[in-house]
Amino acid sequence: MKKTVIANTSLLSMALACLILTGFMTSQVGWPAFGFLVANVGVRFYQEVASKEQWRRLTKWVPGLFFTLAVCLVAFSFLQGQLLNSLFTMLICAQGLTFLNLHQQRSLFTLTWVQMFLTAATMMYFLELYYAVILFLSSLLALFATFYQYRSAHSTVVEHAKQYLKLTVLALPVALILFAIMPRLPPLWQMPKAQTKTTGLQENLNPGDIAQLSLSSDLAFRVNFSSIVPPREALYWRGFTLDYFDGKIWQQSGAAKQLRKYVISKNKDLRGPVQDDDVLIYQVIAEASQQNWLFALDLAVSDTKGVALMPDYSLLARKKLNKKFQYQVSSYYNLALDDEPAYRPLQHYLQLPEAQNKKTREWALAMKQRFPSDTAFVEQVLNYFNQNSFFYTLEPKQIPAPVIDNFMFDSRQGFCGHYASAFAYIMRVAGIPARIVLGYLGGEHNSNGDYYSIYQFDAHAWVEIWQPQGWTRIDPTLAVAPERVSFNLQQAVGRDEFLAESLFSLHKFDQVPGVKSARMLLANIDYQWTRWILNYDSAQQERFLSHILGAQNILRSLLIAVSLIALLLVSFLLIWFVSKPANNQNKLQKAYKKALNSLEKLGIYKKEGETPATLLYKIRIENVEVAKQWKILCTIMDRIQYADVSETERQRLYVNLQSVVKNIKKQVRDVVRK
Amino acid sequence: MFERWLNQRIPASYRHSLNHKNLFILPSKAGGAYLFCIMAVYLLATNYQNNLILLFAYWLIAILIIAMIASFLNLSGLKIQKQNCNPAFCGESIALEIRVDSPKAAYQLIFHDTEQSSIDMVPRGSSLHHLHFLAAKRGLFQLPRIKLMSTAPFGLFKVWTHIDFATEALVYAKPIACPQYLAGTGKYLQAGDEKNTQADEFQGIESYRQGDARSRIVWKKMVPGKSWMVKNFESGQQTEIWYSIHHLSGALEERLGQLTWLVLQAHQQGYRFGIQLFSHDISPDDGVQHKLNCLTKIALTANKEVL
Numbered sequence: 016m017k018k019t020v021i022a023n024t025s026l027l028s029m030a031l032a033c034l035i036l037t038g039f040m041t042s043q044v045g046w047p048a049f050g051f052l053v054a055n056v057g058v059r060f061y062q063e064v065a066s067k068e069q070w071r072r073l074t075k076w077v078p079g080l081f082f083t084l085a086v087c088l089v090a091f092s093f094l095q096g097q098l099l100n101s102l103f104t105m106l107i108c109a110q111g112l113t114f115l116n117l118h119q120q121r122s123l124f125t126l127t128w129v130q131m132f133l134t135a136a137t138m139m140y141f142l143e144l145y146y147a148v149i150l151f152l153s154s155l156l157a158l159f160a161t162f163y164q165y166r167s168a169h170s171t172v173v174e175h176a177k178q179y180l181k182l183t184v185l186a187l188p189v190a191l192i193l194f195a196i197m198p199r200l201p202p203l204w205q206m207p208k209a210q211t212k213t214t215g216l217q218e219n220l221n222p223g224d225i226a227q228l229s230l231s232s233d234l235a236f237r238v239n240f241s242s243i244v245p246p247r248e249a250l251y252w253r254g255f256t257l258d259y260f261d262g263k264i265w266q267q268s269g270a271a272k273q274l275r276k277y278v279i280s281k282n283k284d285l286r287g288p289v290q291d292d293d294v295l296i297y298q299v300i301a302e303a304s305q306q307n308w309l310f311a312l313d314l315a316v317s318d319t320k321g322v323a324l325m326p327d328y329s330l331l332a333r334k335k336l337n338k339k340f341q342y343q344v345s346s347y348y349n350l351a352l353d354d355e356p357a358y359r360p361l362q363h364y365l366q367l368p369e370a371q372n373k374k375t376r377e378w379a380l381a382m383k384q385r386f387p388s389d390t391a392f393v394e395q396v397l398n399y400f401n402q403n404s405f406f407y408t409l410e411p412k413q414i415p416a417p418v419i420d421n422f423m424f425d426s427r428q429g430f431c432g433h434y435a436s437a438f439a440y441i442m443r444v445a446g447i448p449a450r451i452v453l454g455y456l457g458g459e460h461n462s463n464g465d466y467y468s469i470y471q472f473d474a475h476a477w478v479e480i481w482q483p484q485g486w487t488r489i490d491p492t493l494a495v496a497p498e499r500v501s502f503n504l505q506q507a508v509g510r511d512e513f514l515a516e517s518l519f520s521l522h523k524f525d526q527v528p529g530v531k532s533a534r535m536l537l538a539n540i541d542y543q544w545t546r547w548i549l550n551y552d553s554a555q556q557e558r559f560l561s562h563i564l565g566a567q568n569i570l571r572s573l574l575i576a577v578s579l580i581a582l583l584l585v586s587f588l589l590i591w592f593v594s595k596p597a598n599n600q601n602k603l604q605k606a607y608k609k610a611l612n613s614l615e616k617l618g619i620y621k622k623e624g625e626t627p628a629t630l631l632y633k634i635r636i637e638n639v640e641v642a643k644q645w646k647i648l649c650t651i652m653d654r655i656q657y658a659d660v661s662e663t664e665r666q667r668l669y670v671n672l673q674s675v676v677k678n679i680k681k682q683v684r685d686v687v688r689k
Numbered sequence: 690m691f692e693r694w695l696n697q698r699i700p701a702s703y704r705h706s707l708n709h710k711n712l713f714i715l716p717s718k719a720g721g722a723y724l725f726c727i728m729a730v731y732l733l734a735t736n737y738q739n740n741l742i743l744l745f746a747y748w749l750i751a752i753l754i755i756a757m758i759a760s761f762l763n764l765s766g767l768k769i770q771k772q773n774c775n776p777a778f779c780g781e782s783i784a785l786e787i788r789v790d791s792p793k794a795a796y797q798l799i800f801h802d803t804e805q806s807s808i809d810m811v812p813r814g815s816s817l818h819h820l821h822f823l824a825a826k827r828g829l830f831q832l833p834r835i836k837l838m839s840t841a842p843f844g845l846f847k848v849w850t851h852i853d854f855a856t857e858a859l860v861y862a863k864p865i866a867c868p869q870y871l872a873g874t875g876k877y878l879q880a881g882d883e884k885n886t887q888a889d890e891f892q893g894i895e896s897y898r899q900g901d902a903r904s905r906i907v908w909k910k911m912v913p914g915k916s917w918m919v920k921n922f923e924s925g926q927q928t929e930i931w932y933s934i935h936h937l938s939g940a941l942e943e944r945l946g947q948l949t950w951l952v953l954q955a956h957q958q959g960y961r962f963g964i965q966l967f968s969h970d971i972s973p974d975d976g977v978q979h980k981l982n983c984l985t986k987i988a989l990t991a992n993k994e995v996l
Contacts, residue, residue, distance in 0.1 A: 120844070121719075124719040124722060124723075124844065125722075128722050128723060128725075128726040129726075131723075131726050131727075131730065131749060132726055132729050132730060132733075134745065135729075135730040135733050135734070135742045135745055135746070136733065138739065138741045138742045138745060139733075139737060139739055139742065142739075142741050147741055150745075151745070151748070154745075158752070158843070161719075161843060161844050162842060162843055164844070165796045165797050165809075165840075165841040165842050165843075165844070166809070166810075178842075179842075182752075182755055182756075182759060182842070183752060183755075185751075185755055186748055186751035186752045186755055187748065187751070189747075189751035189754065189755070190744060190747040190748035190750070190751040191744075191747075193747040193750065193751065194740075194743065194744050194747045197747070199735075200735045201735070202735055202736045202737070202738060203732065203735055203736055204736060337737075338737075338738070338739060548740055548741065548744060549740050549741060550740070551740055552740075580754075584754065584755065584758060588755070588758055588759065588762060
C-alpha cells in the first residue's frame with residue numbers, strides 16, 4: 016500500500032463532498048459548473064473500472080476537452096460581469112480538473128483546502144441552520160478523505176470513521192468556545208458585494224406585488240419582546256411610507272428618495288430621541304433582504320448602530336441587509352406621529368395626478384360634501400367598502416386603467432394593496448393628507464422560544480391620514496376582511512389560495528396534527544441559531560462574557576478561553592487514546608475474559624501462567640459439556656492468534672468466538688442452576 | 690553544530706522511548722497550506738462580518754489544534770529497541786532489527802533509512818521490524834542517526850525524531866571474483882609452499898560435528914535417524930591452502946575484495962585454508978566460524994597496513 020495511491024474510500028468521500036458543495040453553489044454559478052464537476056468525477060471513477068487500453072484511448076482527448084470546457088465556462092462567467100461568481104466558477108473548474116487527475120496525496124490536499132474555502136464562500140449565501148449542518152458535513156467528508164489515507168490493512172472503514180468522528184466532533188465545542196470568547200475584528204477591507212436577489216417588500220405599491228409576497232412562506236423578521244406584548248391587532252409593523260401617486264403606482268417621491276440617500280451617505284439621523292413612560296422595548300432580527308427597510312411598531316426609535324431614524328418615524332438600515340441584522344427598538348405607542356414640516360409639509364401629501372380616475376374623484380367629492388367632517392367622511396368611505404360587494408382575494412383579476420375607477424366600480428376584488436391604494440386616493444381627493452404604509456401585519460407566536468415570526472405572507476399595506484392629533488392609521492382592508500387582522504392570512508383567504516404556488520411549505524399543513532408543533536420547534540431552533548450564532552456580535556459577546564464568566568477585560572477572557580479549551584482537549588484526547596485500542600487483539604482478550612468470568616462461577620480460577628489449554632483439564636473435571644465448548648474456544652483463539660488467515664476469515668472467526676463464549680456462559684448458568 | 694546539539698538532546702542509546710523530550714513537531718507542507726486556507730476563510734468571515742463563516746474558521750482551527758495533539762500522541766509512548774544487526778558485504782544493505790513496543794495502535798511510521806521503510810499501523814504490543822542501511826565502506830560502520838517520522842493522522846503535522854542506536858555494523862569487503870587464485874596463492878616468503886598442492890590424506894570417517902565442512906560429509910553413508918558421517922583428514926598431513934594478500938595484485942581494496950571472494954569460495958568448496966594478511970596470518974582451518982573470522986579480519990584491515 017503506497018502512500019501515493021488514493022484509496023477508493025477517500026475518492027468516494029471526496030467526490031461526495033465536492034458534489035454536495037457544488038450543488039449548493041449552483042444557486043450562484045448555475046448548473047453548467049455543477050455538470051462540469053460531475054463529468055470530471057464520473058471520468059475519474061470510470062478510470063477505476065476501465066481497462067488500461069480503454070483508459071489510454073480516453074486520455075487521448077478527455078483532458079484536453081475538459082480543459083477547454085473549463086476555460087469556456089470561466090470566460091463565460093467573467094463576461095456576465097459578476098466578479099465573485101466568476102471566481103467561484105474558476106475554483107469549481109479547478110476542483111473538477113484536480114479531481115480528474117486525482118492520483119496523489121498532494122492533489123487530495125489541494126482539493127480539500129480549496130473545498131474548505133469554497134464551503135466558507137457558500138456560507139455567505141446559506142446561513143440557515145440546516146444548510147450550515149449540511150455544509151459542515153460535506154467538509155467533514157472532505158477531511159475524511161485525507162484522514163482515510165492513513166488507514167492500515169487491518170482496520171475497516173467503519174473503525175476508521177469512528178476514530179475520525181471522535182476527533183472532529185471534539186473540534187466543535189472547541190470551536191464554539193473560540194467563537195464565544197475570541198475578540199471580533201472589524202472588516203479589514205472592502206470586499207466585492209455578493210449579488211443576490213432582493214426579497215421582501217418592493218419599493219412601489221403596484222397591485223400584483225404583494226400578492227407575490229403572499230405566496231412566499233419565507234421569514235421576514237423575528238421579534239422578541241422584552242416585557243409587555245401588544246395585542247395582535249396592534250402588530251402593524253411599519254416599513255416605509257409612499258407619498259407619490261401617478262394614477263397607477265404608489266411610490267416614494269423624488270424628495271423622499273433624496274432624503275433616503277442623504278441619510279445613508281451622511282450618516283445622519285432625522286429624528287432625535289423621544290421621552291415617554293409608555294414604551295415597548297423589543298429586539299428584531301431582520302432576514303437578509305438586500306434592502307434597507309427595517310420594521311417596527313408605531314413611533315419607533317432605535318439606538319442600534321447602523322439604524323437611521325427617518326422623519327416619518329420609519330427605520331432605515333444604513334447598509335443593505337446582506338445578512339441577518341439584529342436591532343433593538345423602543346416603540347412609544349401612546350405618542351402620536353407628528354408631522355415633519357422641515358422635510359415634507361402636509362401639502363406634499365395631497366399630491367394627485369389631475370387627469371386620471373375621474374369617476375372616483377367625483378364620487379369622493381360628492382361624498383365629502385355630504386359628510387364634511389373628516390371622521391364622518393372616513394367612516395362613510397369604509398362603510399362603502401363594507402356595504403358593497405367588495406371581495407378580499409389574493410388572486411384578483413387584472414384591472415385595466417384607470418385602475419382605481421375600475422376597482423371601485425367594476426371589479427371590486429383585491430387585496431390590501433388595492434384597498435389602501437383606493438382609500439388613500441379618495442382621502443387626497445377630499446383634501447385629507449394621506450400616505451400609504453407598507454409593512455407587515457401580525458406574526459406567529461412561537462411558545463418554545465417566546466418570540467414572534469413574521470413571514471413574507473404577512474406583508475400588508477394600509478393608510479395613514481393626517482388628523483389634528485397627528486398621523487392616524489386607517490386599515491381599509493379591515494372593512495372588507497376583518498379576519499385578516501384578528502387572525503392571519505391563512506384564515507382570511509382559506510387554504511387553497513394561501514401559498515398556492517409553494518406546494519411543500521409546511522405552513523399549508525398546519526391542520527395536520529403534529530405538523531404545527533414540529534414546525535414551531537424547528538423554527539425555534541433556527542431562531543436560537545440566528546440569535547446566538549449568526550448575530551453574535553461584539554456587543555453581545557461583551558454581555559455574554561461578563562454575564563457568564565464575570566470577565567472584565569479581553570486578556571482575562573482569553574485566558575479563560577485557553578484554559579477551557581486545554582481542559583476539553585486534554586480530557587477528550589485522553590479518552591480517545593484510552594479507548595483507542597479497539598483493535599482485534601483487544602476483542603480477543605475481551606472475549607477470553609468473559610469466558611474466564613463464566614468459569615469463575617464454576618469455581619475455576621485462572622492462575623498466573625495458566626493457558627486456555629491447561630484450564631481445559633480443570634474444566635473437564637467439573638463439567639464435560641463446558642469442556643467441549645472450551646476446546647472449541649481454544650481452537651478458535653489459536654487460529655486467530657497464530658494462523659495466517661485472510662481478513663474475512665478472521666472476521667468470521669471473531670463471530671464464532673463470540674458465539675462460543677455465549678454458549679459457555681449459558682452452559683455454566685445451567686450447571687449452577689442444577 | 691546541529692549534530693552536537695542533537696547528540697546532547699537525544700543521546701545514542703540501544704533503546705529509545707519517544708516522548709516530548711525527543712519528538713519534534715511542525716506543520717507539514719499540507720499543514721502550511723491548511724493554515725493559509727484558514728487565514729483566507731477567517732478574512733472572508735471578518736470582511737463580510739459573517740458569523741457562520743467565522744464559526745467555520747474556528748472549527749478549522751480547532752481541528753488543527755486537535756490534529757497537532759493527535760499527531761504528537763500518535764508517536765509518543767512508542768519504545769524502540771535495537772535487536773540484532775548482521776554484518777553485510779560492502780555495497781549491500783545492512784539489516785538492523787528493531788523491536789517497537791507500543792501501548793496503543795499507532796498510525797504510520799516512516800523511517801528514513803535507505804529503503805524508506807514504513808509501517809502502516811504499529812500494532813499494540815511488540816513487533817519486530819527491519820531497517821536497512823547501505824554498507825558504503827568496508828570496516829566497522831557506525832550506523833547513522835536515523836530519522837523517524839509520521840504525518841498521521843491528518844497529514845497536517847510532521848512529527849519526527851532522530852535517533853541513534855549506538856550501533857556499529859561490520860561491513861565485509863566487497864567480493865571480487867578471481868578464479869585464477871582459487872587453488873591457492875601460497876604463503877608469502879615462507880618455506881613449504883609446495884605443500885599446498887599436495888592431496889589430502891584420508892584418515893577415516895567419524896561423526897559429524899557442528900562446523901564440519903559440508904563437502905566432507907559422506908553422503909553415501911547417510912541413514913535417516915543416524916548422525917551424519919564425515920571424512921576425516923589427518924590435520925598434519927591435510928592439504929592446507931594459503932591465500933596471501935601479498936600474492937594478489939591491484940590496489941589494497943581490490944586485493945581485500947579478492948581475498949574475501951577466495952574465502953567465500955574456499956569455504957563453499959570445503960577447503961581447509963588459511964589467509965595471510967599484512968600484519969598477521971590466520972592459520973588453516975575450516976568451518977563457518979573460521980570463515981567469519983577470516984572475513985572479519987579482512988574487513989578490519991587498516992588502510993595504513995600497506996605492504
